[in-house]
Amino acid sequence: MVWLSSEGMRKMSPNEIEEIEVQDKLNKCVDSFESFRFNAGAGAGKTYALVETIKHIIKNNLAELERKNQKVICITYTNVAVREIKERLGSSEIVLVSTIHDRLWELIRSYQPELIKLHLEKIKLEKIEVSNELQDESRAAIKKYAKLSDDAKSQFDAFVKAHRDVFYKNRGANAATIKAAYKDIPDKPECFSDLISNVGHFKDVLKRLYKLDRFQKCIEDIEAGKKSRVKYDSAFNSDRLEYMYFSHDTLLEYSDKLVDKYPVLRRVIVDKYSYFLIDEYQDTNEKVIKIFKNLHLDSKKNKQSWMVGYFGDTAQNIYDDGVGRHIKDLHKNIVDINKKFNRRSHKQIIDTVNVIRNDDIVQRPIFDRKDEGSVSFFYSQSNDDKKVLSERFLNHYRNDLMHNNKCESKNIHCLVLTNKLVSELSQFGIIHEVVKRSNIFYKDLKTKLLSNDLEKLHPTMLSLYRIVKLHLALSDEQSTYGQVFGKPKGDVTFERANNLLNNLKIFESSSLGGFISSLSEEIENEECEANLKLSILDHLGVRLNKEGGDYNLDSYIDDQVRELMVDSAMSDEDANKKVGELLKIDFSQWYSWVKFIDQNNEGKEIIFHTYHGTKGEEYENVAIIMEHNFGNRREGIDKFKKYFSSVGAIKEKDGSNVTKEVDENVDADFENSKNLLYVACSRAIKNLRILYVDDIMDIKNGVESIFGNVFEWESYTNDCSYV
Numbered sequence: 009m010v011w012l013s014s015e016g017m018r019k020m021s022p023n024e025i026e027e028i029e030v031q032d033k034l035n036k037c038v039d040s041f042e043s044f045r046f047n048a049g050a051g052a053g054k055t056y057a058l059v060e061t062i063k064h065i066i067k068n069n070l071a072e073l074e075r076k077n078q079k080v081i082c083i084t085y086t087n088v089a090v091r092e093i094k095e096r097l098g099s100s101e102i103v104l105v106s107t108i109h110d111r112l113w114e115l116i117r118s119y120q121p122e123l124i125k126l127h128l129e130k131i132k133l134e135k136i137e138v139s140n141e142l143q144d145e146s147r148a149a150i151k152k153y154a155k156l157s158d159d160a161k162s163q164f165d166a167f168v169k170a171h172r173d174v175f176y177k178n179r180g181a182n183a184a185t186i187k188a189a190y191k192d193i194p195d196k197p198e199c200f201s202d203l204i205s206n207v208g209h210f211k212d213v214l215k216r217l218y219k220l221d222r223f224q225k226c227i228e229d230i231e232a233g234k235k236s237r238v239k240y241d242s243a244f245n246s247d248r249l250e251y252m253y254f255s256h257d258t259l260l261e262y263s264d265k266l267v268d269k270y271p272v273l274r275r276v277i278v279d280k281y282s283y284f285l286i287d288e289y290q291d292t293n294e295k296v297i298k299i300f301k302n303l304h305l306d307s308k309k310n311k312q313s314w315m316v317g318y319f320g321d322t323a324q325n326i327y328d329d330g331v332g333r334h335i336k337d338l339h340k341n342i343v344d345i346n347k348k349f350n351r352r353s354h355k356q357i358i359d360t361v362n363v364i365r366n367d368d369i370v371q372r373p374i375f376d377r378k379d380e381g382s383v384s385f386f387y388s389q390s391n392d393d394k395k396v397l398s399e400r401f402l403n404h405y406r407n408d409l410m411h412n413n414k415c416e417s418k419n420i421h422c423l424v425l426t427n428k429l430v431s432e433l434s435q436f437g438i439i440h441e442v443v444k445r446s447n448i449f450y451k452d453l454k455t456k457l458l459s460n461d462l463e464k465l466h467p468t469m470l471s472l473y474r475i476v477k478l479h480l481a482l483s484d485e486q487s488t489y490g491q492v493f494g495k496p497k498g499d500v501t502f503e504r505a506n507n508l509l510n511n512l513k514i515f516e517s518s519s520l521g522g523f524i525s526s527l528s529e530e531i532e533n534e535e536c537e538a539n540l541k542l543s544i545l546d547h548l549g550v551r552l553n554k555e556g557g558d559y560n561l562d563s564y565i566d567d568q569v570r571e572l573m574v575d576s577a578m579s580d581e582d583a584n585k586k587v588g589e590l591l592k593i594d595f596s597q598w599y600s601w602v603k604f605i606d607q608n609n610e611g612k613e614i615i616f617h618t619y620h621g622t623k624g625e626e627y628e629n630v631a632i633i634m635e636h637n638f639g640n641r642r643e644g645i646d647k648f649k650k651y652f653s654s655v656g657a658i659k660e661k662d663g664s665n666v667t668k669e670v671d672e673n674v675d676a677d678f679e680n681s682k683n684l685l686y687v688a689c690s691r692a693i694k695n696l697r698i699l700y701v702d703d704i705m706d707i708k709n710g711v712e713s714i715f716g717n718v719f720e721w722e723s724y725t726n727d728c729s730y731v
């Protein structure tokens with residue numbers, strides 16, 4: 009058989025024919041309703057294969073799907089990926105493309121009685137947890153309260169609940185103001201003066217007491233039938249269980265439990281959606297894989313035509329909650345289909361990343377002409393500041409590209425290992441310095457502060473992001489009313505909206521905190537229409553709950569920032585100082601941070617990314633800044649030094665470059681480091697340069713086993729004959 013391409017009826021190469029045969033295997037699986045895992049390395053065209061598989065389903069089964077009123081479900085990891093697949097696929101009412109969270113909510117949202125049971129159960133567990141915290145004498149902020157007698161606690165609880173308005177009206181004020189607010193209130197319990205002596209600790213106790221109160225009220229309302237609906241709130245990154253809202257992680261939890269517990273729900277899903285295609289399966293939570301395993305087993309048991317196809321690459325699993333290679337343990341007995349071609353990169357890049365991943369997928373370029381790439385690894389023995397050193401390295405790389413006629417693009421995409429350095433290079437280092445001293449666990453900082461996926465940002469940082477976006481919209485003369493106010497909530501007069509817009513534009517504050525205070529005051533003004541206020545708050549993702557004490561935007565944000573920044577053991581003075589540190593940061597830093605989150609690279613010649621922020625991306629010219637540590641906490645110390653040391657030890661032991669031995673021992677930290685390096689290096693299409701900014705003498709053997717000859721950067725700048 010002679011295979012012809014659509015490009016002028018050109019005869020296909022053997023590689024292209026083999027690639028088509030891989031796609032044929034996928035098509036045969038969907039034709040016979042065989043569930044499968046499609047495993048392909050970076051640049052193999054996973055998204056193309058996914059879209060072609062969907063097209064095959066539609067082409068051959070459209071009439072049957074319409075007759076049975078069935079849909080094809082395609083689930084991917086981010087909203088960016090959703091848009092890309094929709095653009096490639098075109099308009100289709102039969103195919104539903106969405107993120108996993110949006111799709112799960114659509115599947116379970118109508119099962120309110122069952123959801124309410126789960127929600128009630130979760131609230132009761134949360135209530136027990138908060139109650140236990142109030143009894144924990146080891147907590148500095150709780151210690152005094154926990155040691156009180158039951159009678160003393162009852163008196164204190166009754167008093168502060170009777171005067172909760174005093175707390176909420178003053179909670180953002182300094183310690184002296186809060187103490188003064190209670191001064192003239194009669195009949196204070198005997199223990200009150202001791203407990204309020206440290207206002208920070210006092211506030212921690214009251215927050216828990218009020219939360220317990222809200223939990224109890226919600227429990228009573230649910231059990232009395234007054235609250236019978238619960239909702240997933242995609243705009244929020246944290247649960248608000250007592251207000252009948254839950255967020256992303258709880259959605260996965262509820263979905264898993266419902267599908268596992270109710271056979272009827274499984275039957276309905278299988279009947280309605282006969283094809284599920286999951287993109288980037290390696291980054292999918294184990295709960296989601298468990299859901300599809302249960303659906304698969306049910307369909308087999310009931311002899312129904314149903315299948316799930318997983319598209320991904322275990323070597324690109326870099327998120328802590330992703331299933332990675334453990335999918336083989338969770339969802340067994342499905343067909344494995346591997347693709348070993350690389351459409352993205354030149355041979356020199358492919359050869360390097362093959363050594364890094366070293367598993368059953370050994371890629372080769374699909375086109376022979378892609379053989380003009382370059383890979384260079386440099387290290388520095390300089391004691392210069394890492395930011396200065398990195399900028400010097402990048403400028404040198406940029407100058408080389410400017411004189412290279414073979415490079416179409418002169419831009420450099422620079423992947424930076426540490427949160428600190430990428431923040432400094434991207435001009436928002438002060439924000440990072442302040443936030444790293446917050447209550448975000450250090451290993452989560454890369455996503456909670458730096459994620460390009462808004463759903464992954466810390467709830468407080470997401471709120472601040474939206475406020476900065478509003479400030480940017482106000483300063484842009486081209487902004488629409490929708491960009492400033494969001495979708496109108498009811499009738500809004502143009503005159504009032506225009507007056508508010510003009511008032512907002514004249515705010516002079518250079519700090520974020522000053523702008524928030526002015527904005528809050530303006531929308532609380534009696535001249536601001538209620539619907540206009542609601543529109544702005546909704547646009548900012550703010551849900552004010554009067555019974556929860558959220559009186560205005562200013563107090564709401566203050567409370568969020570305190571949750572983020574203030575430790576329970578802090579003095580009042582230190583707590584206020586930490587809150588002020590974040591909110592007093594100049595807007596120029598916040599603008600740079602928002603541009604980084606939005607990947608707004610207009611006019612930039614050198615674009616900075618975290619390693620995690622480049623999944624699925626490709627760039628002609630890539631620079632990677634590496635160092636021993638992945639942050640300064642225990643789990644990040646010497647992360648890559650240990651990795652290269654392990655690789656070097658294996659080479660010394662058996663003379664090979666393989667990393668399989670470590671993989672088989674399931675060294676999770678080694679595997680994570682390897683995957684990070686693989687993802688970073690495989691972004692490059694043609695040119696890859698790496699600068700290691702720490703001394704590599706102890707790990708040089710391991711580095712060279714992957715990258716070949718390595719060169720000292722300072723010598724290279726004087727003698728460019730190396731490359």
